[in-house]
Amino acid sequence: MIRSLLLSSILSFAVAGAAFAADLPSTKGEPVYAPPPVPVFSWTGFYIGANAGLSAGDFSIASPLDIIIGNQSNTNSGGFSGGGQIGYNYQFDNSNFVVGVEADFQGSTLKGTYFNEDVGPYNIDFGTKVNWWGTARGRIGYAFGNILPYATGGFAYGRVSDFITEGPEGYSWSGTRTGWTVGAGLEYAITHNLTAKIEYLYTDLGTWNYSGYPFDEEPGESINTKVAFHTVRAGLNWKFDWFAPPAPPPVVAKY
Numbered sequence: 001m002i003r004s005l006l007l008s009s010i011l012s013f014a015v016a017g018a019a020f021a022a023d024l025p026s027t028k029g030e031p032v033y034a035p036p037p038v039p040v041f042s043w044t045g046f047y048i049g050a051n052a053g054l055s056a057g058d059f060s061i062a063s064p065l066d067i068i069i070g071n072q073s074n075t076n077s078g079g080f081s082g083g084g085q086i087g088y089n090y091q092f093d094n095s096n097f098v099v100g101v102e103a104d105f106q107g108s109t110l111k112g113t114y115f116n117e118d119v120g121p122y123n124i125d126f127g128t129k130v131n132w133w134g135t136a137r138g139r140i141g142y143a144f145g146n147i148l149p150y151a152t153g154g155f156a157y158g159r160v161s162d163f164i165t166e167g168p169e170g171y172s173w174s175g176t177r178t179g180w181t182v183g184a185g186l187e188y189a190i191t192h193n194l195t196a197k198i199e200y201l202y203t204d205l206g207t208w209n210y211s212g213y214p215f216d217e218e219p220g221e222s223i224n225t226k227v228a229f230h231t232v233r234a235g236l237n238w239k240f241d242w243f244a245p246p247a248p249p250p251v252v253a254k255y
Helices: 002-023
Strands: 032-034 045-062 072-091 097-108 111-119 122-142 147-166 169-189 194-211 222-240 251-253
Touching: 045 097, 045 111, 045 122, 045 194, 072 122, 072 222, 097 147, 122 169, 122 194, 122 222, 147 194, 147 222, 169 222
Parallel strands: none
Antiparallel strands: 032 251, 045 072, 045 222, 072 097, 072 111, 097 122, 111 122, 122 147, 147 169, 169 194, 194 222
């Protein structure tokens, strides 16, 4: 009898406690949404940009005008180069290595003069100039976050003109030449899409033989000019994230 009464009392207290607990207000708050993590910068993507800088180098010429300039003449050249570039970078997953391709086209005032003096009643000006040039190159670099040092090299081309003026008369003969280029640079990501770079290139457009120029004294005479130059330039690129992975969803913290 006493045992039954004790069990009934315990059961009654348990039921009453459960009912009371159910009536208490909940202390559990609303779910807390943490902001998504900042995505790690990647160099992968297409880009387009502009650049400007200075070019200088050594031009040389061999010609039949040895009476005026000697059989072989060398001159320092200098001028402005500026234009645009387009390219694509790919950064390997879970890696700092970046590979890419880039093509650029430059307007140029690069010019070297072999001879510029008064001869008799006229001034004679004889030289070589690069009207425009461009490259198609590969790039390979090692990224330190948003800083990318890289090496580059590939194909080069340009429009080169040799010219001579004698008083009121002037002649020029030009052609598109091909060669090679090699260099290095450093690129910095200012934002996720905007990058700035500084770059050095050595460009060699080879040796060009031109026969039949206006001052031939004997059949078969020709001139040979060699054009090679250095370029230091700065540029800006805009990177497109067309193939970037989607941003991760916000994290829900559960308590």
